[in-house]
């Protein structure tokens with residue numbers, strides 16, 4: 757199950773305390789920058805949860 761991003765908690769990448777940390781961490785190219793926001797490419801996500809564990813704003817979670 758791919759992850760989902762709460763855009764209100766995340767805010768724009770430029771406001772991320774980790775400066776888009778999730779994008780840098782994702783080894784599957786499942787998270788990309790688009791117009792300053794993080795966008796998930798669901799088909800690339802392998803559920804490693806690295807992004808969930810490391811987002812400083814707890815903006816990433818799993819779909820139930």
Ligand code: SF4
Nearest residue numbers: 766772776778811813
């Ligand atoms: S790490 Fe969290 S706060 Fe930072 S860009 Fe990714 S989702 Fe947004």
Ligand code: SF4
Nearest residue numbers: 782801802804805807
């Ligand atoms: S769970 Fe892993 S593969 Fe999926 S978006 Fe997050 S870091 Fe990338």
